[in-house]
Amino acid sequence: MESGKKVLIIDDDSRNIYALRLVLRTRGIECLDVSNATLGLKLLEEENDVSVVLMDMMMPGVDGYEAMEIIRNTPGLEDLCIIAVTAQAMIGDREKCLAAGASAYVSKPIDIDVLLELLNEQISGEK
Template sequence: MTNEKEVLIIDDDSRNIFALSAVLKAKKFQCISAMNAGDGLKILSSNKNIGVVLMDMMMPEMDGYEAIAKMKSNEALKDIPVIAITAQAMAGDREKCLEAGADGYISKPVDVNELMKLLNLLID
């Protein structure tokens, strides 16, 4: 299955970006990435081909919660699905991410099958 839409990975750890990109490219997804939320939001504003965002929730400067809030309050970005990805897999984290506006939630280490199910569900 080839997807026309791109996946934007926003994560401050290049190892996470590398791992996620490798998995997604093997599944025929086109990937682009940003090392921080500010750069990610700039990419979203300029690239109209983003189908879904994989958002690390714990980043310096602007965390995923703030970045999702900015996306959801922007008319041009509010309908782009966001999958929250976090290593902070504690009780209540899933609900907190979904309440913040995420459309899906996955804890690290990422379960590839779970990620693929979410992507196929969210990308039209």
């Protein structure tokens, strides 16, 4: 992923946010982070240069599935890259996330190399 791109991390676990932010920032990627989907949706209204959202799927209140539906139905955000990040790694969970509006899916614990490859693919359009 190119340096200068902005990633929004939406996760209710501060340890996940810290680890992701640390890895991404060392690669020159600007990170914003919030602890719930409601704050993430508000931030997306204010920030118009977010390239990717890393969306935790299991959060209290508005979960990742509901947040993705809202994003996909918001004018100007319909095509925003959303990578579902979830501890759910059961058969069918990937398909469920993609059907709900995720651009891509990665399971926890996150393999950083896989995440960086996904970020590169999603931002550049290269496979």
